[in-house]
Amino acid sequence: MSFKPKSLCVFCGSRNGHDPDYVLEAKKLARRMAEEGIEFVYGGGSVGIMGVLAQEVLAHDGRVTGIIPDFLQKLEVGHHGLTELIVTDSMHERKRTMFERSDGFIVLPGGLGTLDETFEIMTWKQLRLHDKPIIVLDCKDYWQPFEQLVNATITGGFAHEGVKDLYKLVKNADAVFDSFNHIPAVKEEVLTSHL
Numbered sequence: 001m002s003f004k005p006k007s008l009c010v011f012c013g014s015r016n017g018h019d020p021d022y023v024l025e026a027k028k029l030a031r032r033m034a035e036e037g038i039e040f041v042y043g044g045g046s047v048g049i050m051g052v053l054a055q056e057v058l059a060h061d062g063r064v065t066g067i068i069p070d071f072l073q074k075l076e077v078g079h080h081g082l083t084e085l086i087v088t089d090s091m092h093e094r095k096r097t098m099f100e101r102s103d104g105f106i107v108l109p110g111g112l113g114t115l116d117e118t119f120e121i122m123t124w125k126q127l128r129l130h131d132k133p134i135i136v137l138d139c140k141d142y143w144q145p146f147e148q149l150v151n152a153t154i155t156g157g158f159a160h161e162g163v164k165d166l167y168k169l170v171k172n173a174d175a176v177f178d179s180f181n182h183i184p185a186v187k188e189e190v191l192t193s194h195l
Contacts, residue, residue: 003103003104003133003180003181003183004180005038005102005103005104005133005180006037006038006039006103007038007039007040007041007065007101007102007103008033008038008039008040008041008102008103008104008105008106009041009042009098009099009101009102009104009105009106010029010040010041010042010053010105010106010107010108011042011043011105011106011107011108011110011113011114011117011118011121012026012042012048012049012050012053012107012108012109012110012114013048013049013050013108013109013110013111013114014043014045014047014048014049014050014077014110014111014113015047015048015049015111016048016049016052017049017109019140021139021140022049022108022109022139022140022142023049023052025108025137025139025172025173026049026052026053026056026108027052027053027056028172028173028174029053029106029108029137029173029176030052030053030054030056030057030060030062031056031057031060032173032174032176032177033057033062034056034057034060034061034062035060036177037062038062039062039063039064039065039101040053040054040057040062040063040064040065041065041067041098041101041102042054042064042065042066042067042098043066043067043068043094043098043113044066044067044068044072044073044078044079044082044085044086045066045068045072045077045078045079046077046078046079046080047077049108049109049110051079053108054066054079054082058081058082058083063083063084064079064082064083064084065082065083065084065085065086065101066078066079066082066084066085066086067085067086067088067094067097067098067101068085068086068087068088068094069087069088069089069090069091069093069094070087070088070089073087095117095120098117099121099124099130102132103132104132104133104134104135104180105118105121105132105133105134105135106135106136106137106176107134107135107136107137107143107167108137108139109137109139109142109143115146118134118136118146121134122134122163122166122167125166125186126163126166126186126190126191126194127191128191131186133168133179133180133183134166134167134168135167135168135169135170135176135179135180136167136168136169136170137170137171137172137173137175137176138169138170138171139171139172143169147169150163150164160187160189160190160193160194162186162187162189162190163190165184165185165186165187165190166186166190168182168183168184
């Protein structure tokens with residue numbers, strides 16, 4: 001299926017991580033989004049990989065929409081130079097708004113919040129609440145434990161093998177955009193085998 005997104009939501013860390021390649025790959029992704037005219041939708045933060053992405057997209061004349069809950073904005077971690085900043089009442093509203101404003105999702109290295117967002121958006125896809133692409137950018141094999149965990153749900157009998165089609169794992173920013181032409185269809189059994 002060929003896919004040309006107008007907007008992409010990126011789930012990523014509020015820290016930079018120890019390996020500088022995480023930041024370098026994030027910058028490559030940001031530049032490519034700006035060049036392609038794709039709006040960058042994210043959690044609205046000014047720190048970590050989130051902040052790096054926002055600054056890089058803006059520096060290349062791209063559009064950035066941040067979505068942040070009020071309590072985080074009050075802690076002064078919100079980015080104040082975005083194209084648009086949406087302040088929500090809760091984390092749940094934040095995630096719903098990020099979902100509504102995006103044509104697809106990219107996952108970069110991150111912490112517990114990134115894991116939460118990734119598993120929730122995958123679960124929504126499993127439940128057929130959306131069919132948007134989910135691309136996991138496995139920079140420096142960061143997401144190999146995630147792959148192992150998904151495989152464990154299959155071998156343990158808790159998930160249909162088709163859950164692997166809920167997302168696409170790629171190794172670099174360029175592969176993110178190439179993968180849009182190779183998004184697999186999710187089998188009906190991914191949902192019905194749980195019912």
